[in-house]
Amino acid sequence: MADTVIYAMYDDDDVLKEGAKKLVSKGVKVTEVFSPFPIHGIDPIIGIKNTRLGIMAFLYGITGLMLATIGMNFFMIQDWPMNIGGKPSFSYLENFLAFVPITFEFTVLCAAHGMAITYLLRNKTLPGMPAQNPDPRTTDDKFVMELRLSENHNFSAEQLEAMLKETGIVEIDQKEIK
Amino acid sequence: MHKESAIREPLILGHKTYHQITEDVCKPIEDKAPRMWYILFSIAAIIGLYGVGCILYLLGTGIGTWGLNKTVGWAWDITNFVWWVGIGHAGTLISAVLLLFRQKWRMAINRSAEAMTIFAVFMAGLFPLIHMGRIWVAYWVLPLPNQFGSLWVNFNSPLLWDVFAISTYLSVSLVFWYIGLIPDFATIRDRVKKPVPKKMYSMLSFGWSGRAKHWNRFELVSLVLAGVATPLVFSVHSIVSFDFATSVIPGWHTTIFPPYFVAGAVFSGFAMVQTLMLVMRKAMKLEAYIHTKHVEYMNIVIMVTGSIVGTAYITELFISWYSGVEYEAYAFINRATGPYWWAYWAMMTCNVISPQLMWFKKLRRSLLFTFIISIVVNIGMWFERFVIIVTSVHRDYLPSSWSMFYPTHIDIGVFVGTIGLFFVFFLLFARFFPVLALNEVKTILKSSGESFKNDQAHSPAYSLADQHLAFKVTHHDDHSHGETATHVEAEKVDEPKSEAPTENQLDGKIDLLLAAIGKADESSKDDLKLLNGLGPAMETKLNEIGIYTFAQLAKMTKTEYDLLDELIDARGRAEKDDWAGQANDLMNNNEN
Numbered sequence: 001m002a003d004t005v006i007y008a009m010y011d012d013d014d015v016l017k018e019g020a021k022k023l024v025s026k027g028v029k030v031t032e033v034f035s036p037f038p039i040h041g042i043d044p045i046i047g048i049k050n051t052r053l054g055i056m057a058f059l060y061g062i063t064g065l066m067l068a069t070i071g072m073n074f075f076m077i078q079d080w081p082m083n084i085g086g087k088p089s090f091s092y093l094e095n096f097l098a099f100v101p102i103t104f105e106f107t108v109l110c111a112a113h114g115m116a117i118t119y120l121l122r123n124k125t126l127p128g129m130p131a132q133n134p135d136p137r138t139t140d141d142k143f144v145m146e147l148r149l150s151e152n153h154n155f156s157a158e159q160l161e162a163m164l165k166e167t168g169i170v171e172i173d174q175k176e177i178k
Numbered sequence: 179m180h181k182e183s184a185i186r187e188p189l190i191l192g193h194k195t196y197h198q199i200t201e202d203v204c205k206p207i208e209d210k211a212p213r214m215w216y217i218l219f220s221i222a223a224i225i226g227l228y229g230v231g232c233i234l235y236l237l238g239t240g241i242g243t244w245g246l247n248k249t250v251g252w253a254w255d256i257t258n259f260v261w262w263v264g265i266g267h268a269g270t271l272i273s274a275v276l277l278l279f280r281q282k283w284r285m286a287i288n289r290s291a292e293a294m295t296i297f298a299v300f301m302a303g304l305f306p307l308i309h310m311g312r313i314w315v316a317y318w319v320l321p322l323p324n325q326f327g328s329l330w331v332n333f334n335s336p337l338l339w340d341v342f343a344i345s346t347y348l349s350v351s352l353v354f355w356y357i358g359l360i361p362d363f364a365t366i367r368d369r370v371k372k373p374v375p376k377k378m379y380s381m382l383s384f385g386w387s388g389r390a391k392h393w394n395r396f397e398l399v400s401l402v403l404a405g406v407a408t409p410l411v412f413s414v415h416s417i418v419s420f421d422f423a424t425s426v427i428p429g430w431h432t433t434i435f436p437p438y439f440v441a442g443a444v445f446s447g448f449a450m451v452q453t454l455m456l457v458m459r460k461a462m463k464l465e466a467y468i469h470t471k472h473v474e475y476m477n478i479v480i481m482v483t484g485s486i487v488g489t490a491y492i493t494e495l496f497i498s499w500y501s502g503v504e505y506e507a508y509a510f511i512n513r514a515t516g517p518y519w520w521a522y523w524a525m526m527t528c529n530v531i532s533p534q535l536m537w538f539k540k541l542r543r544s545l546l547f548t549f550i551i552s553i554v555v556n557i558g559m560w561f562e563r564f565v566i567i568v569t570s571v572h573r574d575y576l577p578s579s580w581s582m583f584y585p586t587h588i589d590i591g592v593f594v595g596t597i598g599l600f601f602v603f604f605l606l607f608a609r610f611f612p613v614l615a616l617n618e619v620k621t622i623l624k625s626s627g628e629s630f631k632n633d634q635a636h637s638p639a640y641s642l643a644d645q646h647l648a649f650k651v652t653h654h655d656d657h658s659h660g661e662t663a664t665h666v667e668a669e670k671v672d673e674p675k676s677e678a679p680t681e682n683q684l685d686g687k688i689d690l691l692l693a694a695i696g697k698a699d700e701s702s703k704d705d706l707k708l709l710n711g712l713g714p715a716m717e718t719k720l721n722e723i724g725i726y727t728f729a730q731l732a733k734m735t736k737t738e739y740d741l742l743d744e745l746i747d748a749r750g751r752a753e754k755d756d757w758a759g760q761a762n763d764l765m766n767n768n769e770n
Contacts (some may be wrong), residue, residue: 013265033389035363035393037621038394038397051395051607053398075330082332095334101342102338103414108409112353113350113353119396124385125384125385130380130384131380140197
């Protein structure tokens, strides 16, 4: 998969955003942006869809809620009903108030951890993974835009570079991937 | 971009750039620890070890080593437990609730407040565990299948709710904290040069690269975690209060407990944050990020929650009389006038009166006053729990069994030991972790930075015309990695001719500079890139004017820095990053 990757470096997030807007309006596809902090408003410009992790969190939460309900119904009502001061112990509905705190905690536990694990897996950020930012300065104060030739068939590398140079970059780097 | 009113006080003082923020936060981690750190760490470690010794003795002997008796069955252990859990409320409140309310000032303090939370909850969790006496069967609190005829734990008991609440709170806070830490660990990973720290921080940063999609997910995960952590914070201390409120002991079974405990927890948590932050900002030179305004905001929270706590105390007192229940009334008369009157009035003074002083603007903006009050509040909140627990049970329904509680040296040792352990953890955190949420602070630089607010700095920092570059393309082929790399070095050109110094003037200045710092040639060249804030491009420029060695850089003073700025447009970076000092350090290191 031979490809040419162009990395354009900016030293300001707003300049990069303006640049991306300009490039995209000319029909250039911006593959990726590396930045030291979230650049608000860059996602719709370079065509990144909103994440669906929130939906996942909701599903994990529902799962936790169900597990807690099933569990406590089994432990406290079906398997070993406890006689506490002679209060009715045979119906979940009459007892569920006492189960609310743990049901809530377990829902939160599942939602938070489920989402966190999904987040790490989807990002492929796990212990021991190699860093993929093209320049170490992108975690400090530099912002890098990545263009790929394979995704921009209408342009040559020279044309892309010429367009990038008009957007206020501070450095540019080109790489062949074989 | 987030817009902020011009009259609102800036959150970041002075002229900072993104790079400067990284420098300010990472420098204390990368430099050698100051002597004070070792001294404090040793003291904390000795106290902590003594506490561990006491705990081990207790586990070996039994909880009879505490001063409990048949009337006072709960005393310092639960007091300390509730005290630590309470302190552990500020962190998540700051990072979660204030995130939902979009309070930008949280960004400077949330990382360390959350660290404090996690360590405080560690300490809190210790007490129920050691109170079990037989800690090796601690897993019995979990609903595990067992050989006792499928006997489950009692899900009706607030003590079991506590198990779930505290463990959920601890693990969710930990995850929330760590997800925020990952990008900042990546920043340190990309800066450190020594191999062992580099390896450590690359493990810790999970290979974070700062892709746009990842940031998109990051922001949503932070928001949703804040959303679920907010009710969690409130639920945890409500459940802790249920330990008392669902009992039938006069002085305990009051419906006011959950909100009153939560307010008290926030109150004491913020006090502990103040205590730590006021020292940390000084010790780590973070005064530009955590300044008087932050302290004032936190003092306002202390004032509000302190007022809620005060109202709750008085309501409790009133209701005990108004209810007409004589046992209830006696419990409160006994608190205020009985043998533990001093604890009650210490609690009243520390928690009700002292936060009211924060109404005065002068006082709540005074750092010394805040520090004193924060300690006073911490002491007062410990007494609150002591009063609630011990004075409610020491005189029960049967006067023949009335007694007092006297702590043994194990009681004291375990409590003081947890304070030591807490500081051991916090000092390690301050030494090795980014104590400021770098990626968050950078997002508010342009909207809340002082120099941006008063128009000294511009966004973007240089106009597009200034940035317009010409390129000198240099090709080098690097086939060893199966890649062909083409590096293009950017250079600034097109300075307006009228202002540009002529060739002769420049040469003169180079001579002047080299006369001051000494000449060197390429053969004795040092790797100048080892200096912080000095990249490959700058190295080339320095080499071009004849600066090759650390020795030359080390001789630079203000005059030479100015010359350098004129010659190669270093934008004052040389002076700001103290190249001379850095070069000196590097030379000394090389000799060793």
